[in-house]
Amino acid sequence: MPKVNPETYAYALGAIAVIWAVTYALRAFPFVALRGKEESPLVGLIATSMPLGVMVILVVFALMDTDFGSLASWVPAAGGILITAAIHFKWANAMVSIVAGVATYWALGMLLI
Secondary structure, eight states, X not given: XXXXXXXXXXXXXXXXXXXXXXXXXXXXXXXXXXXXXXXXXXXXXXXXXXXXHHHHHHHHHHHTTOOTTOHHHHHHHHHHHHHHHHHHHHHOOHHHHHHHHHHHHHHHHHHTO
């Protein structure tokens, strides 16, 4: 195992501090920027269209490299999309349907390797 140079500890801790600060700031920014604008038509539009946008991104990602000549390629994608749509139409819960669809995609992908 290689030896660690103690002189690099301060550099590493500084880098971790900068990474933490940037990550925290980026995650906090939307909440700070939208404070007091909950009734804004733009925020309302984003709140109603975001789940659909996430679904579209997941469908495009699932089908991006699909080879329809191979079962191991298209069955996980089709299964994930169908489960996502079915759960969303039944319960209208975007989080549950997205998680279930991704889990189905992953499980079918693992089973058909």
